[in-house]
Amino acid sequence: MQYFTDTEKYIDLQEVNTAIETAFADHGRGVVQMPPKMYITLPDGDFRSMPAYLPSLSLAGVKIVNVHPNNPAHGLLTVMALTVILDIATGIPVAILNATKLTDMRTGAAGAVAAKYLASKKEIVLGLIGTGRQAEAQYQAISQELDIYEIKCWSRNSLHAEKFAQAVTGHDSRSVPLEKACDCDVLVTTTPSRTPIVRSEWVQDGTHINAIGADAPGKQELDPLLLMRGQVFVDDMSQAVHSGEVNVPISRGIFHTEDIAGTLGEVVIGMKQRRSPDQITIFDSTGLAIQDLAIAAIAMRNGRAIDLPFP
Amino acid sequence: MQYFTDTEKYIDLQEVNTAIETAFADHGRGVVQMPPKMYITLPDGDFRSMPAYLPSLSLAGVKIVNVHPNNPAHGLLTVMALTVILDIATGIPVAILNATKLTDMRTGAAGAVAAKYLASKKEIVLGLIGTGRQAEAQYQAISQELDIYEIKCWSRNSLHAEKFAQAVTGHDSRSVPLEKACDCDVLVTTTPSRTPIVRSEWVQDGTHINAIGADAPGKQELDPLLLMRGQVFVDDMSQAVHSGEVNVPISRGIFHTEDIAGTLGEVVIGMKQRRSPDQITIFDSTGLAIQDLAIAAIAMRNGRAIDLPFP
Numbered sequence: 001m002q003y004f005t006d007t008e009k010y011i012d013l014q015e016v017n018t019a020i021e022t023a024f025a026d027h028g029r030g031v032v033q034m035p036p037k038m039y040i041t042l043p044d045g046d047f048r049s050m051p052a053y054l055p056s057l058s059l060a061g062v063k064i065v066n067v068h069p070n071n072p073a074h075g076l077l078t079v080m081a082l083t084v085i086l087d088i089a090t091g092i093p094v095a096i097l098n099a100t101k102l103t104d105m106r107t108g109a110a111g112a113v114a115a116k117y118l119a120s121k122k123e124i125v126l127g128l129i130g131t132g133r134q135a136e137a138q139y140q141a142i143s144q145e146l147d148i149y150e151i152k153c154w155s156r157n158s159l160h161a162e163k164f165a166q167a168v169t170g171h172d173s174r175s176v177p178l179e180k181a182c183d184c185d186v187l188v189t190t191t192p193s194r195t196p197i198v199r200s201e202w203v204q205d206g207t208h209i210n211a212i213g214a215d216a217p218g219k220q221e222l223d224p225l226l227l228m229r230g231q232v233f234v235d236d237m238s239q240a241v242h243s244g245e246v247n248v249p250i251s252r253g254i255f256h257t258e259d260i261a262g263t264l265g266e267v268v269i270g271m272k273q274r275r276s277p278d279q280i281t282i283f284d285s286t287g288l289a290i291q292d293l294a295i296a297a298i299a300m301r302n303g304r305a306i307d308l309p310f311p
Numbered sequence: 312m313q314y315f316t317d318t319e320k321y322i323d324l325q326e327v328n329t330a331i332e333t334a335f336a337d338h339g340r341g342v343v344q345m346p347p348k349m350y351i352t353l354p355d356g357d358f359r360s361m362p363a364y365l366p367s368l369s370l371a372g373v374k375i376v377n378v379h380p381n382n383p384a385h386g387l388l389t390v391m392a393l394t395v396i397l398d399i400a401t402g403i404p405v406a407i408l409n410a411t412k413l414t415d416m417r418t419g420a421a422g423a424v425a426a427k428y429l430a431s432k433k434e435i436v437l438g439l440i441g442t443g444r445q446a447e448a449q450y451q452a453i454s455q456e457l458d459i460y461e462i463k464c465w466s467r468n469s470l471h472a473e474k475f476a477q478a479v480t481g482h483d484s485r486s487v488p489l490e491k492a493c494d495c496d497v498l499v500t501t502t503p504s505r506t507p508i509v510r511s512e513w514v515q516d517g518t519h520i521n522a523i524g525a526d527a528p529g530k531q532e533l534d535p536l537l538l539m540r541g542q543v544f545v546d547d548m549s550q551a552v553h554s555g556e557v558n559v560p561i562s563r564g565i566f567h568t569e570d571i572a573g574t575l576g577e578v579v580i581g582m583k584q585r586r587s588p589d590q591i592t593i594f595d596s597t598g599l600a601i602q603d604l605a606i607a608a609i610a611m612r613n614g615r616a617i618d619l620p621f622p
Binding site: 067068 | 314316344346349352353354355356358362363364371375377378379382385387391393395399401404407409411619620622
């Protein structure tokens with residue numbers, strides 16, 4: 001059994017995007033096994049267990065990931081993760097990966113795949129609501145697929161937004177008011193909000209939105225009017241209904257599962273697409289265990305490992 | 312983060328029984344979090360993800376365990392397991408345990424707790440149907456709680472049964488025909504059978520049965536008449552209905568969830584008990600994630616560990 005500790009090194013972002021796209025295609029074809037993630041509530045946060053089997057990569061395993069919002073006060077990241085990989089022929093555990101940064105990257109890659117297929121343009125203004133680790137991951141991954149010529153970012157903490165804008169090089173990037181950040185071609189929301197912060201009237205026709213922040217019951221970032229106005233694609237139907245951007249509007253009866261246009265996997269395999277250039281499209285990401293397997297495969301190929309005795 | 316490799320050493324069986332009994336009491340009082348285990352089907356077996364949170368021990372984590380029946384042909388155990396423990400305050404992974412032998416032991420301990428509370432006598436003849444690793448674990452654990460003065464064992468492979476009987480010291484033990492093994496005070500079934508092998512007419516009134524083998528849909532070891540004749544206690548209602556001894560009779564409509572007398576946790580806290588000395592009692596064990604946490608706590612206290620970098 002091997003323990004991969006510095007998993008984010010030696011990883012090529014384009015390789016990740018391609019692997020994640022393939023995983024979504026498998027999901028669209030219905031050839032993966034992936035029950036909805038299971039939540040356990042702890043006093044100051046929660047953790048999720050995410051098992052899956054991806055036959056195309058002959059890979060099976062479980063990602064275990066926590067969300068503890070007060071962690072930064074203790075010098076720890078809010079989200080940390082481990083992935084355990086099993087040999088599919090015998091079930092023996094073959095690898096354990098520090099999957100904290102891999103989680104950021106595979107979520108960024110899903111956003112990149114969504115933007116690649118659903119954005120109405122190839123040269124874009126990127127709007128970022130929230131400027132934390134996931135905003136960075138989305139920006140990095142999307143820039144592999146589309147030409148970003150301008151970045152407009154906003155954070156509840158304007159200092160964070162300024163810092164983010166300054167750190168981005170090679171693009172025109174600046175911190176702007178919330179409303180201005182929504183005026184773009186591809187909008188990415190990565191906040192932990194529990195009330196809508198992006199109003200429908202701020203978003204122009206034809207915009208593609210990656211709604212990333214909502215990943216647990218009660219979370220939402222977008223005005224429900226936007227969902228009704230746009231075409232909503234989810235990563236996984238049952239996970240999205242439970243914990244995605246659509247979970248609150250569905251639980252309140254103002255949006256319905258029948259209103260969901262399809263899954264990103266169906267988009268990747270050509271079964272579904274944006275209706276017109278003027279359509280608003282929304283990718284509702286909750287994060288799939290098959291994304292964790294796909295990126296684990298890359299990390300295991302390229303990374304360095306510590307050998308551990310097992311059995 | 313620590314990796315505990317030789318977890319079965321330095322563990323006291325009585326300490327395990329006590330910890331497992333406490334975990335069942337917590338389950339009976341409804342103060343644990345434990346969604347039903349999730350199954351992923353692989354080409355030659357399956358694996359299960361078992362997350363839980365046991366507030367009384369401030370312990371949270373996930374056990375990952377496979378079942379690959381052809382493994383012995385490749386020199387590997389059929390069942391192998393890892394447990395990942397998270398710090399409940401921050402969610403950071405603090406320990407990984409080789410849980411293969413711990414799984415045997417915690418299942419044996421559940422059988423011992425059931426026999427302690429449900430057997431009609433304290434001095435018993437122990438009948439064993441199946442003489443593999445789990446039969447050994449049940450025998451070891453039960454012998455901490457009850458006086459075993461005779462062991463009668465049976466295996467489909469009579470050589471295995473002979474070997475088992477010879478290996479047991481300090482008791483009158485022998486390999487007997489199937490029907491004879493069922494004539495006892497405490498009967499333990501640990502086979503992977505998919506058709507009933509223990510007939511109702513072979514079992515005398517007042518017998519307690521630990522039905523351990525059935526742990527997946529389609530598995531069963533007991534004549535359904537025995538379930539109707541006896542008082543059936545399960546470890547967890549939803550897991551038992553899905554994959555315990557009762558799963559096949561329930562799916563065929565010849566046994567009903569309303570016929571289940573209660574859970575072992577309810578027995579431990581005194582809410583439920585055997586009706587009379589003549590009653591047949593049955594403990595239907597599927598294996599609970601809280602058992603894995605309870606035994607992990609002991610292993611982490613006593614075991615040796617390898618330090619691993621995380622994050």
